[in-house]
Amino acid sequence: MIDALFSNAMTWVHFRLSGGLRALVTYCIMYGLLVGGGVLLTISMQGPNGQRGLCETWAWGLLGLQVFGVVSWAPIRVFSAIRHDVTNRRIESHRLMPIEPVPAILGYIFGQCSHLAALCVVNLVIVLIVGSFGGVQPILVAAATLAMVGTTLFLCSLFAMLAWVANAGVVYTFTSIAAWILMQGAYRVVPGMMLLISVQPQLLQFQFMRGGPNANQLLPFVVTATVAQLLFSALFIRAAARRFTSDRLMLLTPLAALVLLILWVGVSAVAMQFIAGRNALYWNFETRLDALAWTTYVGLGISLVMVLAQVRAEADYHIRRAIAGPAAANLRKPIVAFWILAGAVAVVYAISFADTADLRPSQPIGLLVVSLVAAVAQVYLGAKIIHRLCKRYILVMVLFVAVIWIGPFLAQLIYSAAASTIDTPHGQYWLANGSVLRTVSAIYSYRFEHADEVFGGVIFQVALAVVLGVASRLKRSYHI
Amino acid sequence: MPETILRVESATVAFGPLRAVDGVSFTLTGGDLLGLIGPNGAGKTTLMRAITGLQQLSAGRVHILDQLLDGDRSILAHVGFTPDTPAMYDNLTVRDFLRFIGRGYNLSLGEADERIEFWLDKVWLREKADQKIQQLSRGMRQRVGIARTLLPNPTLILLDEPAAGLDPAGRAQFRQLLMNLRDQSKALIVSSHILADMEEYCSHIAMMSAGKIVRLGTVAEISHSSSDRCRYTVHLAGSLGNARSAVLAIEGVSQAEFDTERFVLEYHSGKTAAAELLAELMKLQLPIASFTANTLDLEEAYLRSGIRQVD
Numbered sequence: 028m029i030d031a032l033f034s035n036a037m038t039w040v041h042f043r044l045s046g047g048l049r050a051l052v053t054y055c056i057m058y059g060l061l062v063g064g065g066v067l068l069t070i071s072m073q074g075p076n077g078q079r080g081l082c083e084t085w086a087w088g089l090l091g092l093q094v095f096g097v098v099s100w101a102p103i104r105v106f107s108a109i110r111h112d113v114t115n116r117r118i119e120s121h122r123l124m125p126i127e128p129v130p131a132i133l134g135y136i137f138g139q140c141s142h143l144a145a146l147c148v149v150n151l152v153i154v155l156i157v158g159s160f161g162g163v164q165p166i167l168v169a170a171a172t173l174a175m176v177g178t179t180l181f182l183c184s185l186f187a188m189l190a191w192v193a194n195a196g197v198v199y200t201f202t203s204i205a206a207w208i209l210m211q212g213a214y215r216v217v218p219g220m221m222l223l224i225s226v227q228p229q230l231l232q233f234q235f236m237r238g239g240p241n242a243n244q245l246l247p248f249v250v251t252a253t254v255a256q257l258l259f260s261a262l263f264i265r266a267a268a269r270r271f272t273s274d275r276l277m278l279l280t281p282l283a284a285l286v287l288l289i290l291w292v293g294v295s296a297v298a299m300q301f302i303a304g305r306n307a308l309y310w311n312f313e314t315r316l317d318a319l320a321w322t323t324y325v326g327l328g329i330s331l332v333m334v335l336a337q338v339r340a341e342a343d344y345h346i347r348r349a350i351a352g353p354a355a356a357n358l359r360k361p362i363v364a365f366w367i368l369a370g371a372v373a374v375v376y377a378i379s380f381a382d383t384a385d386l387r388p389s390q391p392i393g394l395l396v397v398s399l400v401a402a403v404a405q406v407y408l409g410a411k412i413i414h415r416l417c418k419r420y421i422l423v424m425v426l427f428v429a430v431i432w433i434g435p436f437l438a439q440l441i442y443s444a445a446a447s448t449i450d451t452p453h454g455q456y457w458l459a460n461g462s463v464l465r466t467v468s469a470i471y472s473y474r475f476e477h478a479d480e481v482f483g484g485v486i487f488q489v490a491l492a493v494v495l496g497v498a499s500r501l502k503r504s505y506h507i
Numbered sequence: 508m509p510e511t512i513l514r515v516e517s518a519t520v521a522f523g524p525l526r527a528v529d530g531v532s533f534t535l536t537g538g539d540l541l542g543l544i545g546p547n548g549a550g551k552t553t554l555m556r557a558i559t560g561l562q563q564l565s566a567g568r569v570h571i572l573d574q575l576l577d578g579d580r581s582i583l584a585h586v587g588f589t590p591d592t593p594a595m596y597d598n599l600t601v602r603d604f605l606r607f608i609g610r611g612y613n614l615s616l617g618e619a620d621e622r623i624e625f626w627l628d629k630v631w632l633r634e635k636a637d638q639k640i641q642q643l644s645r646g647m648r649q650r651v652g653i654a655r656t657l658l659p660n661p662t663l664i665l666l667d668e669p670a671a672g673l674d675p676a677g678r679a680q681f682r683q684l685l686m687n688l689r690d691q692s693k694a695l696i697v698s699s700h701i702l703a704d705m706e707e708y709c710s711h712i713a714m715m716s717a718g719k720i721v722r723l724g725t726v727a728e729i730s731h732s733s734s735d736r737c738r739y740t741v742h743l744a745g746s747l748g749n750a751r752s753a754v755l756a757i758e759g760v761s762q763a764e765f766d767t768e769r770f771v772l773e774y775h776s777g778k779t780a781a782a783e784l785l786a787e788l789m790k791l792q793l794p795i796a797s798f799t800a801n802t803l804d805l806e807e808a809y810l811r812s813g814i815r816q817v818d
Contacts, residue, residue: 036610043607044598117594119561120655124611125584272580273563 036124037131041108041138051142055149062089062150066157082161086154090168093150094175097143101179102186104139109190109267121271128268136183136264147172177257184263191270510537511573512663512694513558518567520553520718527553529718530567535663537692540685542705542726544698544809545715551698552591554715555665558696559588571663584612587661591668593652597641601632601651604640605658612659619658626654629684631677645672653681657688664688664695670704682708706730706805714812722812730808736761737776738801738810739784743768744794757787776800 046054066085073081112118121131154168513535520528528550535541543551556562558569560576560583569576572585595604602623609619627633630650635643640651649672656664670678678701685708688695699705705712705726712729714722722729751765754772759780763772774784781800788795801807 034610036607039610040596040599040607043603044596115594116590117596119590120594121611122561122580123559123583123586123588124608125581125613126611 035130035134035137036126037121037134038138038141039134041135042141044108045139045142051145054142055145058146059149059153062153066153079161082157083163084161086158086161086163086168089150089154089157090171093147093154094171097140097147097175097179098182101136101140101143102182104143105136105183106186106190108135108139109187113191118271122273128271129264131271132184132187132264132267135187136180140179140183180257180260181263184260184267187267188263188270191267510692511535512537512539512571513696514570514573515558516568516570518554518557518569519565520550520557520562521565526565526718528557531718531720532567533713533720533723535694535696537662537694538689539711540689540695540697540709541711541713542697542699542709543713543715544700544702544705544805549715550718551715552667553718555588555667555696555698558663559583559586559665561588584659585662586665587656587659587663588665589652589656589667589669591671593648593655595640595648595651595655598639600637600639601627601643602636604651605654608655608658614659622658622660623654626658629657630654631680646674646677649673650677653684662693664693666695666697668699669697670699670701678704702806702809703804712805714809726805730805735776736773737780738771738773738807739781740771740797740799740801741769741788741793741795742797743770744796747793750791750793753791754788757784760784 069085070078070081112121151168151172154163155165158165158168511534515534516532518528518531519526531550531554533541543554545551553562557564558571558576560569560580571582574582576582596607599607605623605626606616606619609616609623614622623636624633627636630653632647632650632654635647640648643651649669653666653669656666670681673681682704685695685697689708689710697705697709709726711724712722712726713720714729746767747765747770754760754765754770755763757774759774761773763770774780781798785795785798788798
């Protein structure tokens with residue numbers, strides 16, 4: 028099978044572009060020595076009583092690092108590889124070759140991820156060895172790895188499809204919004220994702236993998252979710268393969284993908300209700316309602332963003348056609364459609380945010396909408412600048428993570444501090460007990476009771492969006 | 508009878524109201540080398556892209572080796588296309604890039620390596636084989652692009668501005684290469700603005716303007732298609748003075764271009780006509796230093812065709 032994989036021209040070339048065999052062996056040896064040495068050093072420094080606990084901590088830590096690294100890095104590599112081939116017109120050379128499109132897309136995924144996969148194998152060996160001294164059950168490591176592989180393939184294939192129809196700004200925005208929504212509760216709905224996507228490790232993957240009372244009950248759902256992810260991966264790969272063959276629009280396939288995606292989220296929600304109803308787990312009634320609400324928002328948000336990507340592709344197509352001739356008037360309709368949909372996404376995002384912050388219609392919703400449209404613009408334009416500034420994938424990834432997870436928090440803190448709202452008991456409570464974004468929600472909630480104070484923050488957001496927009500333009504004009 | 512390799516029937520490519528290619532039809536058999544000439548924006552590149560399936564046809568059909576080019580792309584394995592700026596993986600070495608192409612065309616490793624060595628020799632790239640493509644000059648990249656096109660041994664070869672980055676020695680070598688390919692009964696289409704070279708290696712010429720083929724024929728047919736007229740260049744020992752209107756008044760003179768001490772005009776062709784024109788000019792008492800009847804070549808034929816640059 029490995030031979031068949033590497034006889035695929037696309038796998039071979041992307042493996043070579045990633046550094047080839049020499050780089051793979053070097054990375055693995057370096058990583059093994061570095062991490063293995065670190066583990067041995069810390070264990071030898073620990074007294075005999077704490078060694079077991081330290082081994083367990085190392086095992087879960089390394090597994091968490093692997094999950095985070097692979098899930099966040101691999102899709103970006105695949106997206107960038109395809110996008111570069113499209114924008115540099117190498118794809119036209121590929122299209123003349125007798126390469127089957129589906130293996131070609133798999134070639135992008137496996138070729139770009141082969142070095143990461145090798146590092147994962149080294150990491151897993153270390154985890155299993157260290158975990159065996161820390162009492163970690165290998166079955167749980169296997170379950171977490173299975174979920175990681177399924178989710179990674181799912182995200183890689185999704186990004187492989189989006190790479191044909193969207194630019195980096197759209198995809199990063201999509202990912203940012205999805206990650207933001209997922210972090211606020213929706214991860215509870217999808218078992219596969221529940222393991223992987225969270226900034227609260229003590230509440231999620233680590234608790235599950237430590238073999239809590241409900242761990243074994245969750246295993247079937249991990250398998251189900253992984254299978255569902257594989258099915259979706261097949262669908263996305265097929266959609267991407269259609270684009271590999273031809274530049275023609277692929278309206279029907281993404282629509283089918285969307286329907287399935289919504290069904291998936293719906294089924295997951297029912298499954299969640301079933302689990303919560305029978306086993307209670309750690310979900311209370313409020314959390315379930317929260318999760319169900321987010322299920323709707325996730326489905327709606329992802330649908331709209333994917334439709335947005337499709338409209339964007341159509342706009343690109345019409346622009347290309349119009350540029351070749353004097354029919355500049357053709358530009359108007361797709362661009363108008365694009366911005367109407369962009370507005371729709373922003374509104375949905377605003378409504379969902381309002382729900383989290385327990386905002387009611389009596390609150391100043393107009394201010395909220397302006398604020399959140401500006402937030403979307405910030406993420407979009409910030410992602411574009413990052414994409415243009417960074418030539419190295421690693422920098423893109425680091426900054427990308429910063430934009431998603433750290434950026435909003437810091438931004439909120441800055442103008443929250445300015446409004447002195449962080450000192451309120453409400454804000455302090457959530458800062459101490461909740462997630463970062465819960466804190467932000469709480470701050471929003473408090474601040475909407477004091478709209479005058481909030482006004483300064485909104486102005487700040489709009490100003491930041493404008494600055495980013497100007498910077499984006501400058502970057503384009505002067506090739507900074 | 509040579510095998511028909513390419514048949515283009517009423518091929519049309521429209522971008523909105525603009526017809527980049529407008530009802531083009533022609534046929535190529537083995538050993539034909541068709542030169543596409545025309546101003547920028549005439550539709551040469553779009554026509555080539557349509558033949559390779561990279562550009563969707565708005566109307567018309569393309570048959571390659573008697574197989575209609577449509578959803579089934581397997582026939583494209585017999586087609587080689589070098590765009591004006593070939594796209595490559597800059598971080599790969601020349602050899603690795605060609606190995607990738609060999610894999611893409613399902614060549615075995617041994618066969619691919621054998622062909623790579625052959626084409627590296629042919630395009631003078633052997634010494635650069637293990638250099639990264641990003642380190643190569645434009646001309647050398649062009650050579651890699653040509654090697655990439657020829658590696659899978661295609662039957663139909665399309666080259667868009669292939670000699671644009673080549674040095675004089677490279678151009679001479681490239682001309683020889685094209686003639687060898689003609690001898691191997693391949694069908695070729697070459698787009699270029701270097702008409703002197705095209706006259707040497709093309710068997711047929713198609714002049715394109717505004718998406719249409721306005722003239723199509725053998726090189727000799729195109730070069731002599733306006734053979735009743737000829738351009739004459741006259742150099743003067745002094746200034747033309749006020750004789751411009753008198754020159755234009757000579758019966759049969761047209762399309763005259765005047766400089767201070769030189770003018771070019773069109774008149775009937777042939778030795779007798781040349782003698783008549785010279786006699787008429789002498790009557791005007793111009794200080795004629797030299798009088799030359801320009802050779803009838805492809806460039807002359809193109810310049811006299813009246814095809815204008817697209818705005």
